[in-house]
């Protein structure tokens with residue numbers, strides 16, 4: 001009898017182990033982990049990570065000068081231009097030609113080691129960018145270029161070959177990407193802030209309705225209590241991401257408004273639940289005591305209820321703002337605007353170093369808010 | 382004069398906490414209610430200021446029907462009846478000052494007090510009340526930073542703010558050690574004697590009953606089983622009120 005029992009016991013154990021192994025095998029087959037691919041795509045990963053880890057933060061203030069030279073196409077359409085003897089200048093050799101001819105372009109006395117963009121200023125004023133280049137240590141540059149039909153003179157007006165040079169001495173300033181990231185980050189933070197505020201405004205009355213010690217009195221009170229509680233539970237089961245996707249479809253992708261609506265709703269529901277538990281936990285003693293002094297209902301709430309719930313309410317609200325900032329960074333990916341939207345766009349267009357800036361900003365902001373909210377909450381206890 | 386006539390309280394779950402109880406409390410009397418746990422002492426005190434609505438019967442104070450009062454009239458009656466609790470029932474996170482001032486809410490403008498404004502003379506009154514019970518140095522402390530004895534004194538100061546005609550004290554010293562118990566009871570006695578406030582106080586310890594009560598009412602299962610002078614409570618009477626099983630423990634206090 002004893003042996004049978006222990007045998008059954010071991011059998012049960014073996015069955016459980018087999019079941020666990022089967023589940024693991026199944027989950028591996030379903031998720032198709034591909035270790036080979038992970039290793040073989042190492043160079044790609046290295047390149048992406050390299051860019052992500054070099055976030056674009058600083059840039060040069062773009063002070064630019066333009067040096068230009070007339071190029072008659074075809075020869076004789078306009079008189080060959082003179083080349084100044086000194087100063088930043090461009091020589092074209094030969095100075096004129098027909099479309100498809102190759103010409104040698106040289107720049108002299110340009111800013112040293114400067115980035116420049118070579119382009120045509122067409123007779124009608126249009127721009128045709130050719131390529132980017134860098135001047136050498138002497139401030140010189142040599143390029144071979146092909147003349148094109150579009151560069152032909154029109155009505156005695158020739159096209160010009162121009163170097164637009166970005167001066168390397170320009171002041172170091174925040175890059176445009178950084179500015180864009182900060183803008184998007186502010187949108188995200190304020191999206192979370194406004195959603196937390198709206199959510200809290202709705203959560204407070206809901207929490208009192210969902211608190212058994214306040215509402216569950218008589219059949220009407222009980223009905224309200226159960227309905228509000230059920231309502232909160234149903235809403236809480238919707239992920240903010242799902243709601244944000246739905247609202248993005250309604251109000252348009254990339255609009256922070258979609259995120260705000262989604263977050264407000266989930267915040268109202270989850271803070272409503274948290275607040276109601278706090279209200280249920282209050283001590284009825286002070287309420288009795290203040291009521292016994294002849295105070296009216298409003299005075300009782302202000303002097304006996306509010307002081308008991310305010311630290312919890314503030315603490316939960318700040319905590320939720322923190323959570324909302326995290327969620328709203330992600331909500332951007334499903335079209336909710338803010339930093340997430342910025343990041344998803346940069347990733348889709350393979351701009352990894354700009355993505356790196358956004359990621360860095362997200363990490364810093366989430367870390368700072370986490371710290372800030374826990375510090376504030378510590379003060380409230 | 383407080384008059385309780387045929388008071389009955391049946392809780393919604395069917396518990397009969399008070400059964401056809403009648404008695405009177407002349408102005409300035411110190412009445413002590415005794416009885417086992419569950420005998421209905423708290424229920425009785427809470428019926429008097431209508432924290433609980435009685436099922437049947439009538440309570441009048443100076444001819445005014447408390448049981449029929451509603452709304453503003455009820456609040457008007459309540460502010461004349463102070464209440465002191467076993468667990469002090471202070472708002473723990475609020476300052477001592479705010480707790481004491483809250484005793485005055487029944488007299489103040491609803492809106493300005495809701496916004497936290499108290500006239501200067503009310504703050505003076507609060508300070509005077511605190512001085513009277515010896516806690517004036519604790520004005521700005523948070524209520525939960527005080528010891529039990531100090532908290533009960535805040536409770537008494539809060540009651541003083543009501544300028545009450547009657548004080549209901551529900552086991553005011555049951556959470557305190559014997560020395561503190563006497564000190565708190567003495568403050569209540571002083572109010573009774575100096576301000577001519579009637580007191581209805583529930584107590585558990587015989588030495589306190591003998592020392593402070595002018596008259597005693599004994600309850601058992603919501604029924605009045607004794608009414609008389611403290612000196613009339615002997616061993617036999619005590620056994621009757623508290624029942625056989627409680628005899629040994631309680632009787633020692635009597636000797």
Ligand SMILES: Nc1ncnc2c1ncn2[C@@H]1O[C@H](COP(=O)(O)OP(=O)(O)OP(=O)(O)O)[C@@H](O)[C@H]1O
Pocket residue numbers: 392393394396397398416417418419420421422423424425
């Ligand atoms: N809210 C309530 N609902 C139902 N029954 C209650 C309620 N409050 C008290 N009772 C019951 O009423 C009876 C009297 O209770 P009460 O609290 O008045 O007794 P007490 O004499 O104050 O006891 P103690 O010495 O323990 O404070 C008890 O049987 C108690 O269980």
Ligand SMILES: [Mg+2]
Pocket residue numbers: 422423424551
């Ligand atoms: Mg009691």
